[in-house]
Amino acid sequence: MPKDGIGASTKRREDLRFLTGNGKYTDDINLRGQAFVHFLRSDVAHGRINGIDTTVAADMPGVLRIFTAADFESAGGLPCGWQVTDKHGQPMQEPKHPILAEGKVRHVGDPIAAVVAETAEQARDAAEAIEVDIEELPAVIDMKAALAEGAPKVHDELTSNLCYDWGFVEENKAAVDEAFDKAAHVVSLELVNNRLVANPMEPRVAVGDYDPWGDQSTLYTTSQNPHVIRLLMGAFVLNIPEHKLRVVAPDVGGGFGSKIYHYAEEAFCTFAARALKRPVKWTCSRSEAFISDAQGRDHRTKMELALDADHNFTAIRTETYANMGAYLSTFAPSIPTWLHGTLMAGNYRTPLIYVNVKAVFTNTVPVDAYRGAGRPEATYQLERIIDKAARDLGVDPIALRRQNFIKPDQYPYQTPVAVVYDTGNYDATMDKLLEITDHAGFAARAAESANRGKLRGFGVASYIEACGIAPSNLVGQLGARAGLYESATIRVNATGSISVYTGSHSHGQGHETTFAQVVADMIGVDASTIEIHHGDTSNSPMGMGTYGSRSLAVGGSAIVRATNKVVDKAKKIAAHLLECAPEDIELKDGKFSVAGTDKSVDWSGVTLAAYVPHNYPLEDLEPGLEETAFYDPSNFTYPAGAYGCEVEIDPETGKVDIVGFAAADDFGNVVNPMIVEGQVHGGLAQGIGQALMENCVFDDSGQLLSGSFMDYAMPRADDFPGFKVDHSCNTPCTHNPLGVKGCGEAGAIGSPPAVVNAVIDALHRAGHTHVSHIDMPLTPSRVWAAMQK
Template sequence: MPKDGGIGASTLRREDIRFLTGKGRYTADISLRGQAHACFLRSEVAHGRIRSIDTSAAEEMPGVLAVLTGEDFTEVGGNPTGWLVQSRNGATMKEPKRPVLAHGKVRHVGDAYAMVVAETYEQAKDACEAIEADIEELPAIVDMAQAVADSSNRVHDEIEDNVVFDWGWIEENRAAVDAAFETAPHVTTLELVNNRLSPNAMEPRASIGDFDSGTGDYKLYTTSQNPHLTRLLISAFVMGIPENKLTVIAPDVGGGFGSKIYHYGEEAAVLAASKRLNRPVKWVCDRSEAFLSDAHGRDHVTKIQLATDMEGNFLALRTETLANMGAYLSNFATCTPTFLHGTLMAGPYKTPLVYVNVKAVLTNTVPVDAYRGAGRPEATYSLERVVDKAADELGLDKWEIRRRNFIDPGAFPYTTPVGLVYDTGNYHATMDKLHELSDAAGFEARAEESRQRGKWRGFGLSTWIEACGIAPSNLVGVLGCRVGLYDAATIRVNATGNISVLVGAHSHGQGHETVFAQLIAEKLGVDANSVEIVHGDTSKIPFGMGTYGSRSLAVCGSAMMKAADKIIDKGKKIAAHMLEAAEGDIEFTDGSFSVAGTDRQKSFAEIAFSAYVPHNYPLETLEPGLEETAFYDPANFTYPAGAYGCEVEVDPETGGVDIVRFTCADDFGNVINPMIVQGQVHGGVAQGIGQALLEGVVYNEDGQLLTGSYMDYAMPRADDVPSFTVDHSCVTPCTHNPLGAKGCGEAGAIGTPPAVVNAVVDALRRAGHGHVTHIDMPLTPSRVWTAMQG
């Protein structure tokens, strides 16, 4: 059994005390002395040329302190993308400039082109409405296929075909893949849409810029998953502020799901306004703005083909995808449909040949970037839907076709045809566990009971694998990444024995303050309550790469373990001196340093006190103090995997879908806090159900957002989701990090959508609607009902 507060214990989240009692401190809660308030004027047309902007009336309105437009930022740089992708012909991708405020053109509804700063937000908002802008409306580019076909209409004038890149992976595989399809006994083809999503974190974005004219220092308080990256982008690319003169602070953050990884123009704008006015400037996004300005997710249109023999053995796979970038390239937009998507198209299967083609397309819509799972949900959805369709066409059992093609447990480490090396895994075990927990054997009886009540029941199966903790830096650098992907931790042991751990990862709902404390408690043999976790402030923490991609535990947690090892090593040196023993004879166990084979020992607290009060201390060989920093750059991704089962009931009269059972069997490697892992899976499954049944961003042909509020954009509610059965007992530890951890935060959002869609198609097939082989998400009642009509 795990000890209290250590690894393996379902310790309650310590941060929840302040969150549930209203004591959290979010950016919107911060009020600095003398702060002014900002409001942004956003485009009401999707595509237009800015002829003129008249701010004179706004400048004379009560309380107005300043009005800024794109003209005020022409001398600063643009917000860059973090990953340069090469086209399959070797050409470097096209990278249009993304300004702080739109200049020359507006390129999507919601594109900010002016900013008003006033004494109050209400005054700033009123003044925004007084700005007169002459914008020549141009034809909107919304449909990706049309954007590629019509070169006369361009989102960015300098990009003639609206295509950022035409990527092939792995290009050397293409001829062999094509040849395999020419001779394959059976080919299954499926065209599908991975619907665009709005992230809808509980806390909208907010930023406060604070310039100190006495020192020339800037502070930015902002809702960020990645404060160091935000500082780097603003300093090196957007504003040219010396990095040592800019502090970025991300306090409590109420959810992100990827949408708060990136740097947004509002952050630079409040800093510039603060310097102009010599007072703090605050902006808080409202929910309507969030729909128009926060980076969206997904939005792929894919043709996928699977070649098999007549027994269902996979021979080759190929895909062609149009990936929507929106109007600008957000920071990680280019790697999401490529290296986070194409490299996962092998899934858990031993398909010998795979080729992936992705065209990244610009449109007059909100920029698209990573959203929970980031490329892996898109890959899994395409793959698991085509596998199900192939099973139907070949008359094979959907469990058996997967088992037949799984990578054998004895084949690891396994190199996939799309360039990844899976270090460990057992996909048969997770699917067998799913079969057991979902009571697959009893499904037919449940289906009959549903039929008696006038409902059609279906079972959907999906298996998934993802790559977490993007790494290593030297490899991703070769592939085009512009940043390192390590993380860092500093462990500061205070003189009285309590500990501060300063981490580069950022917590915005994951429970880091609890789980990271558990790690240190276990490693150093101390009470978890004596461990404080510090994050989110670039003036305090070591340079780290933030939180996304299920990397916090595997990457930042590993850095913590390396730093703890340094603490223990120094502690042994101190203990050897105090106990008059050889360093090699000192053992460290359960928080005590002892001489091997004796009862002579010193507690961790005694060693810490001696380090800061070095009266009996090896000063000639060792510096005082007990503080260590470590960086960890992984040797490989981690590869969590699992199998999900969904049972639905479909109402034949309305097409309404109810999820009545949902089961998850996951392999997350070694688990630190089972309760938190379970909560992460619950949240991901809820988001996956939202995508499958309810959510979808919709634009009309003029580029107007039709789903710009919760009246139109359907988020999942409590009665849309069942109680989940969640299991993570199938463990194959990661072999290349000291924790053996793999990551769990995105699993539910990856495995759920195909399981739900597979279940609905299965229900219709069982009810005699065999003509329905696919329905695009979201599977609203009207879409399901329409599909049933043939």
């Protein structure tokens, strides 16, 4: 087998161009005759537009055209890709999301007008000269206040600010209530899952182009799923036939969910390029991103856990308010429902669960999936209340978890929240965690911290997540308006090199390396002969892109299927060349052999015969060696793990320092251990950032108070210790050909509760037993204040 096949920690091939400054990002694309757009955005959160005067701005130097909502009367609004049906069987309220604000502005940053000019500076100057008459209206920011009788409505055409009131599993509710009535112990906790700004390194960019001779539109954009953008924008917004619309997403510098969605700026640039018959480019500034990119989390939850006299979990009941912001982003309705409620069982054998979610419109930036997307919220609720239950009951938090873990002999395990776990071993990951954290030595470390006047604590969290959302026929019943399969084309060239075209897209996960490793391993050739192509709708089959840790489990499985088709055909060609039956052919290390003989032909010999068919089974096969496959999973994959955090707290200031963090994960089979470790590191940084620092805050009028890195605290390298990462306790997925589960979001899911549990543990050890919870982020002021009460 090749040295760079499955299981090898090969370096990422794409990093060479990135580290030498030779990546090609959307902002690197500059087309001949290109114009620039600047969006005039609302500086109030809620207001009625009484008039827009562009007279002065239109006459300014370089201005080509100024667009307002009136120019988009023939266009549709930005579509929502998932419809949620509420607990009464009614569809959610779904307001229009216009490209430019129509009649009202609904959040600070809502685009009102767009100036296209010869230069970006001219467009900005002209935008500042536009006079907008806005009658400011009362804004609703707090979700519960937004649902109060008489509250100002974000969308006048809706009956209220309630998008939906979802209950799951609704038929469980009476039994859950009864279980709580009969419980020996009931633990309750109110939680905030703080709003986050994604902040990928590369801000969003869109470049629209139009070829009038072919009536062909092209959009270059920073997207995690270009095919979906083409479908949504072409079919539902601009009415451009798909064969006349090309979407290209080149190198993408991070996304974390924020680049999944179809944004107004993409539709605008495509529309404006057609209108002006010249390219139109928009580059987002960092401050603009804070008020235009979809944000994450923002849940308010009451969580309840019922236990019997022996401390077995008997029921869970939750009530969550989930912020949608001013409009429904592409997949926003699914995050607090089907990606949250279905994970409320966690790693535990809780027989009865009921989840209620009220999704609320507010005058804030729209909220959608952010790394983990619903899974971190569910895990945080569950792992925090288990820790609180252990303290209330006076038992060890780890022992309470072990007692209620699903055991290996119980798989496949049907949860009470619809999903079926196929495999797992949660005791094994907990054992590994305690080993790599040297848990036995914690008491000595705590004593040493005390000698320095610091409070030391240890917190754990177990998590499970659902990756590779599937199958399409199931999610369709749950409200998804798109399929969730993936595709691949394997094109073998005459000399034996291979081009792989995948519907998945990379925004930092290393697909060009790992996908090549998979194909190299299957065929037995060097990975350097395999090229991975993605991000261009004109050369790859329809695919659903990258999010939800689906790339390898779904995209990689499609590649496996297409490669198998290629190998099957190649074996028939080899059999003809070697004068034997195809079933007698074996492929190993890039060579086709007749079983039990020394007769063989190498890979390049077969591929050349496929394209130079002088000696070829023409009566049976067409020339060429190229195959396409689609893969629609039969189930989610379920990575799981146990995380441990050690903190020190300065009692004088409340400052929390993480002095140790370990992650023991079960990702199934691992294609590239080094890339997996890097993915976990990145997730841990984001999860710890949420737990200790990051917080998106609006004031009562809807002004963003944390609109720059001066006010929004991003973690830095010196905020973290060296992470200990292990993925040796793997139980392979049983229903995809690679046995992989997904790893990209795990770190962001398991780390926030581990951090908070560690802080509460440190305070309790120091005698502050009155502190049962502190909401994230655990800033020094919050921790200090909790200690003083």
